[in-house]
Every structure is written in structure tokens, then in C-alpha cells.
Amino acid sequence: xxxxxxxxxxxxxxxERWYDSLRDLVVETGIMALEDASVSGDEIDGLYIGNMSGGxxxxxxxxxxLISDCAGLSRLHVPSTRVEAACASGGLALRQAVxxxxxxxxxxxxxxxxxxMTDVTGxxxxxxxxxxxxxEWECFFGATFPALYAMIARLHMHRFGTTREELAAxxxxxxxxxxxNPISQYQMEISVEKVLRSxxxxxxxxxxxxxxxTDGAAAVVLAPTEVASKYSDAPIKILAxxxxxxxxxxxxxxxxxxxxxxxxxxxxxxxQAGLAPxxxxxxxxxDAFTIGEIVAIEDxxxxxxxxxxxxxxxxxxxIGGKIPINTSGGLKACGHPVGxxxxxxxxxxxxxxxxxxxxRQVDGAKVGLTHxxxxxxxxxxxxxxxx
Amino acid sequence: MSTVPRFWRHIPQRxxxxxxxxxxxxxxxxxxxxxCPNCRRNAKMEDHxxxxxxxxxxxxxxxNATDDFKRQTPYNLAIIELMEGPRLTGxxxxxxxxxxxxxxxxxxxxxxxxxxxxxxxxxxxxxxPVEGSA
Numbered sequence: 001x002x003x004x005x006x007x008x009x010x011x012x013x014x015x016e017r018w019y020d021s022l023r024d025l026v027v028e029t030g031i032m033a034l035e036d037a038s039v040s041g042d043e044i045d046g047l048y049i050g051n052m053s054g055g056x057x058x059x060x061x062x063x064x065x066l067i068s069d070c071a072g073l074s075r076l077h078v079p080s081t082r083v084e085a086a087c088a089s090g091g092l093a094l095r096q097a098v099x100x101x102x103x104x105x106x107x108x109x110x111x112x113x114x115x116x117m118t119d120v121t122g123x124x125x126x127x128x129x130x131x132x133x134x135x136e137w138e139c140f141f142g143a144t145f146p147a148l149y150a151m152i153a154r155l156h157m158h159r160f161g162t163t164r165e166e167l168a169a170x171x172x173x174x175x176x177x178x179x180x181n182p183i184s185q186y187q188m189e190i191s192v193e194k195v196l197r198s199x200x201x202x203x204x205x206x207x208x209x210x211x212x213x214t215d216g217a218a219a220v221v222l223a224p225t226e227v228a229s230k231y232s233d234a235p236i237k238i239l240a241x242x243x244x245x246x247x248x249x250x251x252x253x254x255x256x257x258x259x260x261x262x263x264x265x266x267x268x269x270x271x272q273a274g275l276a277p278x279x280x281x282x283x284x285x286x287d288a289f290t291i292g293e294i295v296a297i298e299d300x301x302x303x304x305x306x307x308x309x310x311x312x313x314x315x316x317x318x319i320g321g322k323i324p325i326n327t328s329g330g331l332k333a334c335g336h337p338v339g340x341x342x343x344x345x346x347x348x349x350x351x352x353x354x355x356x357x358x359x360r361q362v363d364g365a366k367v368g369l370t371h372x373x374x375x376x377x378x379x380x381x382x383x384x385x386x387x
Numbered sequence: 388m389s390t391v392p393r394f395w396r397h398i399p400q401r402x403x404x405x406x407x408x409x410x411x412x413x414x415x416x417x418x419x420x421x422x423c424p425n426c427r428r429n430a431k432m433e434d435h436x437x438x439x440x441x442x443x444x445x446x447x448x449x450x451n452a453t454d455d456f457k458r459q460t461p462y463n464l465a466i467i468e469l470m471e472g473p474r475l476t477g478x479x480x481x482x483x484x485x486x487x488x489x490x491x492x493x494x495x496x497x498x499x500x501x502x503x504x505x506x507x508x509x510x511x512x513x514x515x516p517v518e519g520s521a
Binding site: 123124126127130134136137138139140141142143144146147150151152154155158199200201202203204205249250251252256 | 397401418444445446447448449450451452453454455456457459461462464465466474475476477478483488499500509511513
């Protein structure tokens with residue numbers, strides 16, 4: 001297997017992009033990534049696109065061909081593949097692109113992610129997202145996506161004494177980081193009191209515990225490490241690309257307060273990279289809900305099981321803390337265009353490892369980890385990269 | 388809007404809590420599974436009707452629902468462990484203050500929802516507290 005590096009990265013501003021279609025967002029980010037990589041269209045061997053639900057959000061399927069077409073690559077007949085694993089579609093696209101280059105099958109490959117979520121009303125969007133859960137045995141009985149994470153939160157609080165304030169501290173930190181990120185959907189500080197006063201969505205989770213509905217796209221360009229310096233003077237090496245699955249329904253899991261898919265993907269990733277959690281300088285983790293970040297830092301091995309709650313409150317996961325988490329603002333503040341999220345995490349890591357993250361730069365960042373979850377843990381992807 | 392067979396094909400499982408049991412490893416499955424994850428190819432699966440009494444493992448109260456369930460808010464949703472071992476997701480009919488982790492519940496037959504004003508009305512199992520357990 002060949003070593004693979006990221007030679008370019010781009011990401012649109014995240015938010016309610018009413019003037020832009022799915023196509024506009026993809027073209028915008030594609031141009032940014034290709035310019036960053038100084039790669040021309042005829043060098044591209046393939047595209048992998050993460051998109052959860054073009055069919056529900058914009059009534060468009062066949063996203064692979066669409067994007068190759070919009071990107072001006074139709075006459076080159078470049079193979080373009082759309083991949084889907086709910087909210088982990090972006091991470092999945094990245095891993096598929098890594099495999100294509102590592103295997104020697106392709107040389108220069110784009111991994112992109114896109115979701116255009118605001119072309120439908122809130123109820124339709126909520127139902128489309130609920131399709132990441134088990135339609136027949138969860139949603140049929142009234143489960144929503146926040147409800148599943150709320151049940152994880154409830155049991156975590158019951159078992160480990162995690163408090164409502166500790167959940168809120170995750171949102172406060174991530175909004176603070178988002179303020180320093182120009183692409184972030186929310187550019188406002190919030191307080192613990194404000195989180196606790198926001199309306200209940202699924203008890204104990206409130207509006208400000210939840211990631212928003214977001215439009216956005218992100219792309220990275222991959223090439224074999226041996227030729228990466230030909231394109232970029234700061235290539236980022238991918239040390240591990242791991243993926244794991246678990247039961248679709250939360251009720252079927254071995255354990256409800258642990259996402260086993262995250263545990264297994266992390267174990268494989270650390271094994272591939274020959275590293276341990278203590279070697280990681282910073283991480284982007286899947287905080288679709290505040291409890292998601294708490295469970296993730298436990299499952300990835302940054303803190304002991306049950307101690308994730310205290311991390312944000314004690315400043316452990318802040319920029320300047322022991323293990324900065326979600327410097328981009330995370331899904332919570334930067335926004336969560338589901339199919340784009342896994343690639344946006346890689347984009348943030350590229351900036352951090354190049355030392356180009358501005359006010360949110362983690363000093364001396366050398367090794368970073370990204371963690372992307374589909375549904376409430378049916379799929380997990382973990383990537384580790386270094387400068 | 389869905390067609391009738393989508394709901395009709397699950398009537399035995401949803402009305403009567405019919406799941407499966409693997410005779411080989413003696414594990415029970417609800418919702419039903421065709422393939423036993425323990426024994427896979429060597430499994431010997433049979434139908435099993437669950438009694439439906441169980442315990443609340445974790446729960447939430449939903450205030451913001453999808454369009455089909457909006458009229459029911461706020462409602463309690465729980466993961467319930469049946470006596471035979473398997474867990475399922477279902478609604479628990481009681482006040483949000485009443486539901487607790489560890490609470491004993493039993494099944495009741497109810498309307499679960501309807502697809503819009505003119506769509507299918509579908510039925511199935513919800514749960515109520517067993518008196519004196521809270």
C-alpha cells in the first residue's frame with residue numbers, strides 16, 4: 001500500500017446559503033481545493049462524494065455524475081462515486097479516496113462532501129435526518145434523531161453523574177471556537193445559562209445542545225506521498241484511515257453510553273498509525289449533540305469512560321488545553337451539512353497542521369485526529385494525519 | 388406517502404410482539420432477526436411471542452417531533468428491556484415527571500400515528516407503567 005497525502009483543501013462558508021444551490025456549493029469548494037493543490041482537471045483520476053440525502057433535501061440523486069459534470073469534468077469522463085453513511089458520508093468519501101490512491105489504482109483523487117439542507121422545511125429536514133436511524137423499529141414509534149442522543153445522555157448522566165451544566169459547557173466551548181473560524185455558521189459566544197434556558201428538544205437535550213441545519217461543501221485533494229511535494233509545499237500525510245460499523249438501532253447495542261463503532265475504528269486507526277491517544281495534539285470529533293462530544297472523547301481514549309463530562313468544564317478540551325477538541329467550532333457551532341462534515345473536519349486539520357488556523361491555531365500541532373459518526377453510531381470513521 | 392403493504396407486513400410483529408428465538412444459542416430477538424448474529428449460518432431460528440413486560444433502560448421526552456408525530460408532543464420515548472433480554476424502542480404513556488430509569492412497564496395496543504390527514508392510520512404497541520413500580 002502506498003502512503004497518501006492531502007495536497008489541497010477547500011471549504012465553503014457554512015450556514016443558511018439561500019442564494020446557492022447544491023451545485024453552486026460544490027463548484028465553490030472544488031475550485032478552492034484545486035487551486036490550493038495547484039492541480040489541473042486533466043490530472044484528476046477520480047472523485048468520491050459524500051452526500052447523505054440529495055434525494056430528500058433537493059430531490060436529486062445521481063450526485064456523482066452531477067458533481068463531475070458541474071465541476072467541468074464531464075468531457076474527461078472521470079469516474080465519480082457518491083458514497084453514503086448518513087452523517088459520516090464525508091468521512092466515508094475520504095476513506096474511499098485514500099484506499100483508491102493507496103492501492104495504486106488512482107493517483108490524484110478528490111474527496112468531497114456536500115449537503116444542501118435549507119431547500120426543505122424544518123419538518124422535512126428532521127424526517128430526512130431521522131432516516132439515519134432505524135425507520136422500521138425506531139422512527140416508526142416516534143423516535144427523532146435528537147431523541148436517540150437524548151437517551152444516550154440520560155443514561156450517561158444516570159450512570160456517571162454527568163451534569164446538565166457539563167453538557168452545556170461543550171456548546172459554550174465550541175461556540176467560542178466557532179467565533180474564531182471565518183467559515184463557521186455561528187459567530188456568537190453563548191453562556192451555560194443561555195444553553196439551559198433554550199427550549200427543550202428531547203429532554204435533557206435543548207436547542208443549544210444540537211448542531212444546526214446547514215448548507216455547505218468541502219473538498220480535499222489526495223495524491224501519493226512520494227509525489228505530494230510536487231504539488232504542495234505543505235502536504236499533510238494520512239497516517240490512518242479506519243472505519244467500523246455497528247447495529248443500526250441504538251436499542252440493539254451492547255452498551256448505550258459507548259459507541260462501539262468509534263472504539264473499534266479508533267483502535268484500528270491507532271494501530272495503523274502506530275500511535276496512542278496521548279500522541280494526538282488535537283481532534284475534530286462528531287458533536288452533532290453535546291453528549292456526542294463527551295462520549296467521543298471517552299471512546300477515542302482521550303479520557304476515561306465516564307469522565308468526558310468534566311473535560312469541557314475544566315478546560316481540558318479548550319484551545320490551549322491538554323487535548324483541544326473541535327477547534328473549528330465543531331458540528332455544533334461551525335455547522336453540520338451532514339455529507340460535508342467529515343471532509344470539513346479534514347479541512348480544519350489541514351489548516352491546523354499547516355499552522356494556518358489563525359486565532360484558533362493550536363501551537364505546535366503536529367498530529368491530528370478526525371472522528372465522524374453516521375447515525376448514532378451505526379458507522380464511525382477515524383482518520384489520523386500529520387504534517 | 389407509503390402503500391398499505393409497508394405497514395401490513397409487520398402486523399404480527401408490531402401488534403403481538405412476535406420476534407424470534409435462536410434454538411441453538413437460546414438468544415431472543417425483538418425486533419425480529421432472520422439471521423442470529425451469534426450463530427449466523429448455524430442458527431436455528433423460530434418465532435417467539437413476547438409477553439411484553441419489561442424495564443425502562445433509558446428514556447427521553449420529545450418536545451420537537453417530525454411532522455407525523457407533532458400532534459402527540461410532548462411524549463415519552465424509551466428503550467425497554469423485555470424480560471427475555473432483548474431491547475426495543477417504544478413510547479411510554481405517562482407524565483414526563485413519572486417516567487424513570489428502572490421503571491417496570493407493560494404493553495398496550497394503541498394508534499401509533501397517521502400519515503397526514505388522508506393517509507394510513509397505523510397501530511402497534513406502546514407501554515404503560517406497571518402500577519406501584521415508580
